[in-house]
Amino acid sequence: MRYFRLHRIFIAQYLKKLMEYKVDFLLGAIGMIITQALQLLFLGIIFSQIPALIGWSFEEILFIYGFSLIAKSLDHLFTDNLWMVGYRIVRKGEFDKYLTRPINTLYHVIAENFCVDAFGEILTCLLLLGYSIPKLSLPFHWYTTPLLLIVVVFATLIYTSLKIMTSAISFWTKASGHITHMLYMTNDFSKYPISIYNKTVQTVITYVIPFAFTAYYPASYFLTGENPLFCIGGTVIAGSVLFALALFVWNRGLAAYESAGS
Amino acid sequence: MENMIYAENLRKEFKKIIKEPGLKGAAKALFKPKREIITAVDDISFTVSKGEILGFIGPNGAGKSTVIKMLTGILMPTSGVCRINGKIPKEDRKNYVREIGVVFGQRTQLWWDLALRETYAVLKEIYQVPDEQYKKRMAFLNEVLELDDFITSPVRTLSLGQRMRADIAASLLHSPKVLFLDEPTIGLDVVVKENIRSAIKKINEDEGTTVILTTHDLADIEYLCERIVMIDKGKKVFDGAISELKHNFGDVRTLEFELTGVPDFQLLDYSRHFKMKENDIRAELDGSTVRVRFDTSKVSVEEIVSYTLRTVHVKDLNIKDVEIEEIIKRLYRREVSL
Amino acid sequence: MSRVRRFFRTYKPFTRAGMQEMIAYRANFICFLIGEIMSAFIMYFVWKAVFLSTDRETFMGFTMEDMAVYLFISFLTGYLTYSDGAFSVGEEIIDGSIAMRMIKPCSFEMCFLFQELGSRIISVAMIFVPMVAGVEIYRCAVSGFVRFQIGAFLLYIVSLLLAYMISFYFNVCYGFMAFFFKNLWGTTLIKETVVNFLSGAIIPLAFLPSGLAAVLNILPFASLSYTPVMIYMGMYSTSQILWSFGLQLFWLVVMFGISKLIWRGAVKHLSIQGG
Numbered sequence: 086m087r088y089f090r091l092h093r094i095f096i097a098q099y100l101k102k103l104m105e106y107k108v109d110f111l112l113g114a115i116g117m118i119i120t121q122a123l124q125l126l127f128l129g130i131i132f133s134q135i136p137a138l139i140g141w142s143f144e145e146i147l148f149i150y151g152f153s154l155i156a157k158s159l160d161h162l163f164t165d166n167l168w169m170v171g172y173r174i175v176r177k178g179e180f181d182k183y184l185t186r187p188i189n190t191l192y193h194v195i196a197e198n199f200c201v202d203a204f205g206e207i208l209t210c211l212l213l214l215g216y217s218i219p220k221l222s223l224p225f226h227w228y229t230t231p232l233l234l235i236v237v238v239f240a241t242l243i244y245t246s247l248k249i250m251t252s253a254i255s256f257w258t259k260a261s262g263h264i265t266h267m268l269y270m271t272n273d274f275s276k277y278p279i280s281i282y283n284k285t286v287q288t289v290i291t292y293v294i295p296f297a298f299t300a301y302y303p304a305s306y307f308l309t310g311e312n313p314l315f316c317i318g319g320t321v322i323a324g325s326v327l328f329a330l331a332l333f334v335w336n337r338g339l340a341a342y343e344s345a346g347s
Numbered sequence: 348m349e350n351m352i353y354a355e356n357l358r359k360e361f362k363k364i365i366k367e368p369g370l371k372g373a374a375k376a377l378f379k380p381k382r383e384i385i386t387a388v389d390d391i392s393f394t395v396s397k398g399e400i401l402g403f404i405g406p407n408g409a410g411k412s413t414v415i416k417m418l419t420g421i422l423m424p425t426s427g428v429c430r431i432n433g434k435i436p437k438e439d440r441k442n443y444v445r446e447i448g449v450v451f452g453q454r455t456q457l458w459w460d461l462a463l464r465e466t467y468a469v470l471k472e473i474y475q476v477p478d479e480q481y482k483k484r485m486a487f488l489n490e491v492l493e494l495d496d497f498i499t500s501p502v503r504t505l506s507l508g509q510r511m512r513a514d515i516a517a518s519l520l521h522s523p524k525v526l527f528l529d530e531p532t533i534g535l536d537v538v539v540k541e542n543i544r545s546a547i548k549k550i551n552e553d554e555g556t557t558v559i560l561t562t563h564d565l566a567d568i569e570y571l572c573e574r575i576v577m578i579d580k581g582k583k584v585f586d587g588a589i590s591e592l593k594h595n596f597g598d599v600r601t602l603e604f605e606l607t608g609v610p611d612f613q614l615l616d617y618s619r620h621f622k623m624k625e626n627d628i629r630a631e632l633d634g635s636t637v638r639v640r641f642d643t644s645k646v647s648v649e650e651i652v653s654y655t656l657r658t659v660h661v662k663d664l665n666i667k668d669v670e671i672e673e674i675i676k677r678l679y680r681r682e683v684s685l
Numbered sequence: 686m687s688r689v690r691r692f693f694r695t696y697k698p699f700t701r702a703g704m705q706e707m708i709a710y711r712a713n714f715i716c717f718l719i720g721e722i723m724s725a726f727i728m729y730f731v732w733k734a735v736f737l738s739t740d741r742e743t744f745m746g747f748t749m750e751d752m753a754v755y756l757f758i759s760f761l762t763g764y765l766t767y768s769d770g771a772f773s774v775g776e777e778i779i780d781g782s783i784a785m786r787m788i789k790p791c792s793f794e795m796c797f798l799f800q801e802l803g804s805r806i807i808s809v810a811m812i813f814v815p816m817v818a819g820v821e822i823y824r825c826a827v828s829g830f831v832r833f834q835i836g837a838f839l840l841y842i843v844s845l846l847l848a849y850m851i852s853f854y855f856n857v858c859y860g861f862m863a864f865f866f867k868n869l870w871g872t873t874l875i876k877e878t879v880v881n882f883l884s885g886a887i888i889p890l891a892f893l894p895s896g897l898a899a900v901l902n903i904l905p906f907a908s909l910s911y912t913p914v915m916i917y918m919g920m921y922s923t924s925q926i927l928w929s930f931g932l933q934l935f936w937l938v939v940m941f942g943i944s945k946l947i948w949r950g951a952v953k954h955l956s957i958q959g960g
Contacts, residue, residue: 087475094472102460105501112871120878127888131731134745135738138731182456184421185449186473187441193473263716270720273727281734286726340423343361344416 091188092196099199110201117205125150125213141278144217145308151213152307153276153300156240158206164245165200170252172262178344191249191335224310232317233307239324240299244272246327247294249335256338268294275300295323351525351557352395352418356427359388359413387413389581390427400551400558402572404565406679410581411561415529418559419449432524445474448518452530455514457502463513464498467520474521481520488516491546508539515543519550526550528560532567544570565672577678584678592674599673600648604637604655605663612637614658621646621654626677640673696799703803711811718764718812725760729753745892750827751918755889757820759914761813762845763886766909768801768853794857794944801853837919840926844913847933852909854940861947885911905936 103110128150132143141149174180174194183190247268254261271289275296279287290297298320306316365381388410395401405411416422418429420436420443429436434443450456458466471481489495492512497505505513511531518526528547532540544567550556551571562568568575568589575592577585585592612632617639618625628641637659639651648666655661707714729752736749747755817838824832859876881887883906890898890911901907912929915921921929 091472094469098458098461098465098469101462101465102458105460109871112875116871116874116878119875123878123882123887130888130892131735135735137738139734139738179454181416181421181451181454184440185419185444185447185456187445188473189441260713263713263720267716267720270723273724277727277731277734281730283730286730342422344413344422 088188088192095196096199103201113202114205114208117202118209121154121206121209125209139278139280144220146277147213148217148221148308149278149301149304150276151210151217152304153272154206154210154213155237156244156299157272158203158210159237159241160244160248161200161206162203163199164195164248165203166194166198167245167248167252168262168265169198170194171255171260171265175255175342176259180342181344184339184342190339191332221308223307229307232313236303236317236320239320240303242324242328243295243299243320246324246331249331250327253331253335253338256342272296272299277301278305291319295319295327298323349397350394351397351399352393352401352429352431352559354394354414354418354427354429355392357388357391357414357417357424357429358386358426359410359417359422360425361385361387386581388417388424388578391578391581391583392427393576393583393586395557395559397557398551398555399574400547400560400571402568402575403559403561403578404563404568404575404675405578405584407563409578411578412529413581414578415449415527415559415561419447419527420444445521446524448521448523448526450511450514450518450526450528450531452511452514452528452533455502455510456517457510457513459502461501462499463494463502463505466502466513466517470517470520476521480522484520484522488519491549492516493542508535508542511535511539511543512546515546519556522554523556525557525559528558528562530561530563532562532564540564540567547571565675577675579679599640599677600643601667602639602641602648602651602655603665603667604639604659604661605665606635606637607660607662615655617641617651617654621650696795699796699799700803700806703800703805704807705803706800707804707807711807714808715811721764722760725756728756732756747889747891750824753827754820754824754918755914757816758917759886759910761816762848762910762913762917763881763884765805765808765813765845766848766852766913768849768856794948797857798853805849834919837917841913841917844916844930844933847930847937848909848913851905851933851937851940854937854944855905855909857944858940858947861944861951880906880909883907884909885914903932905940908933908936 125147128143128146131138132146137143138146170180180190183193186193248265251261251265251268254264271294274282274286274290279290279297279301282290287297291302302312302316303320305311306313361384363383363385365383391410391414393401403411403414413422417424418431418436420440423437431443432446434446436443456466457463458469467485470476476484489498492515494513494516497509497513502510502513515528515531526547531547532543535543547558547560548571551558558571560567560571572589574588575585576583585595587595615630615637617623617628617630621628623641623645627645628639630637630639632638637655639655641651652664732744732749732752735744736752742748744752821831821833862872883901883904885901885907890901890907892898893901902911908929912933916926916929
């Protein structure tokens with residue numbers, strides 16, 4: 086598989102670059118860890134005063150929170166360069182380069198960068214899941230692991246597709262980083278059980294910007310074993326539909342691309 | 348000869364939102380943005396033969412880069428067709444771009460933070476160059492562009508000249524049939540420019556690569572191209588051999604007289620003597636040398652020489668060849684029309 | 686008098702430029718703001734759930750209504766006092782173009798200050814007014830009577846201005862640090878998160894262990910957000926308000942002094958190293 090081999094080379098090059106800028110990347114990852122740690126301190130303070138948050142125990146909340154970081158951190162790790170499309174690459178005409186190369190433009194943009202800041206989130210995610218899982222008696226079957234893998238893939242696709250779609254807007258408008266930012270920030274809603282929100286928010290994060298399928302729904306299935314069809318099937322459907330839509334928008338955008346400068 | 352590049356009635360229009368200056372303008376744009384259609388390229392047709400080096404010139408904003416971008420498949424023409432080696436750029440882009448190399452002088456395609464050879468390692472994979480061929484190719488490019496001195500340095504530490512050589516090598520790694528060079532000598536000093544020129548020439552001669560070159564430095568053109576296409580305001584204004592350009596736009600020549608003793612420059616008043624306009628004849632003093640530029644269709648070399656010899660004491664005399672730069676400058680200034 | 690006039694005449698174009706930039710990039714700015722305000726809404730829902738999960742009317746001294754006001758006013762305060770002009774100083778230091786500023790006949794931090802003020806004028810019109818109105822309508826709807834106090838509001842404005850100036854000079858100091866760190870992205874992420882926490886934007890300082898809260902109250906970060914918000918909410922007595930104004934002034938003078946010191950050192954450094 087050619088693209089697989091290419092990806093290995095891209096990542097190898099990236100790691101070489103990393104060696105050049107060790108301190109920067111370390112600071113980035115530390116920043117990410119501090120951000121997450123302070124959020125958790127906040128949860129800790131709340132739970133020092135109440136036994137459960139509308140029926141969810143501290144460990145369950147931590148599990149959902151940790152689960153939400155799986156897809157988020159994987160997407161962050163592999164497709165961070167998409168942000169640059171909307172912020173800089175199109176506006177400065179740097180996209181020309183990708184169009185003169187004999188590989189898929191979307192793949193090329195994504196593969197070119199690899200963001201190790203995400204290790205801050207991955208570490209937090211592992212710590213949270215490692216702490217909460219032993220304290221919860223989760224139902225475990227032979228199919229739990231394969232289901233988990235499927236969920237991880239499609240949940241990550243939800244993140245990536247939203248980023249592809251919103252950054253492709255820049256092909257028409259030159260810059261769209263702010264639109265990506267606006268939609269991306271709604272992912273934070275998925276860190277908590279969806280039942281704490283009102284109806285409008287619930288509908289939006291389930292059907293419009295379906296971040297709830299990256300965390301709360303699948304996590305609740307793994308917690309309780311209930312509603313597999315909606316919780317897992319929904320993730321698969323949301324991921325696939327969004328990805329198809331993202332590819333469509335990207336390709337339409339390519340046709341409309343108007344370079345920059347003279 | 349066989350046509351490598353074929354462009355017919357290429358046209359590109361852009362929509363542009365006009366921003367008015369000032370706070371009021373910004374506020375107005377908020378409610379009623381004014382749109383305007385700008386024709387960057389207006390019905391341009393030309394062909395380039397296989398193995399030819401074509402100079403593509405014109406003032407800033409004439410539409411040169413837009414044409415290059417349409418030919419390289421970056422932009423979709425609003426109308427018209429272009430075919431390179433029988434392929435239409437926007438159709439089957441991935442296969443088409445294997446056959447071309449592109450260098451944008453103002454922008455690098457090299458991996459900024461890594462050693463230069465890492466860029467080549469990635470490009471090798473992107474273009475699927477086999478190992479054996481890659482080795483041979485790198486040896487050749489090394490020889491022509493002298494990359495060895497800096498191939499292990501991070502790209503961000505390269506000088507502009509080194510970077511440009513590296514960029515040209517990057518565009519040639521996959522042995523393209525056509526090479527597009529958009530201002531490859533911009534910002535370089537004279538020595539480096541000459542290096543780059545001779546490298547382009549060598550590649551063209553050794554491999555028969557067809558080259559399209561845009562530049563603002565006419566020395567590039569005089570050294571490299573037999574033929575030029577000139578565009579202005581999106582329209583083609585000239586297409587032909589450089590000799591033809593010289594012929595069409597009047598033979599501008601320069602005579603240099605070295606004077607003896609104290610130069611008596613004041614005595615020479617060419618435009619008054621020949622009753623010619625300032626644009627057609629111009630004289631300047633440089634040390635003890637008087638340099639006269641004039642249009643041979645208006646006044647002959649003989650007349651100039653005899654007038655000068657009559658008026659002042661001349662130690663030496665030198666006739667310089669027609670300067671295409673002068674012609675083009677005049678064209679840009681719209682002193683001559685077609 | 687004429688000196689003051691001349692001063693404002695010099696820097697007025699920067700304010701205009703700031704306003705124009707803000708208007709030109711209004712879509713970016715509004716989208717960005719919507720993205721950022723999301724976190725305040727999430728916190729609002731989390732707190733609502735917390736109050737649903739307990740029988741008590743108050744949580745560590747805050748009612749749900751207080752909490753909502755706190756969240757949104759603190760978001761607004763944090764947004765308005767945020768200063769990133771200094772970040773450009775850092776970038777200019779790294780790429781060397783700072784030298785161009787040193788040869789111009791105007792104080793370069795004043796250029797940034799006035800440019801930022803221009804963009805703040807637009808943001809006040811676009812978000813400050815609607816958000817304060819929204820918060821007050823909410824308070825009125827929940828409690829059944831108008832809670833808005835003009836006195837507290839005016840004191841809040843004073844405190845907000847002081848907070849902005851502290852933030853500005855603090856960030857100027859931070860931007861100068863680029864002389865020492867060649868990187869700004871990672872350190873900025875860390876700085877912002879830590880400042881957010883220390884200023885009470887993530888968790889009200891009153892919720893922290895009392896020893897820690899007392900220390901944080903004195904540090905300059907509380908002056909950036911927590912103090913003005915507490916004043917807005919009417920949580921402070923007159924003596925507390927006076928004390929916090931004093932503290933804010935104190936930190937403003939300190940930050941101003943430090944920025945001048947670093948600047949002097951930086952100029953020396955630049956003239957030795959040649960940029």
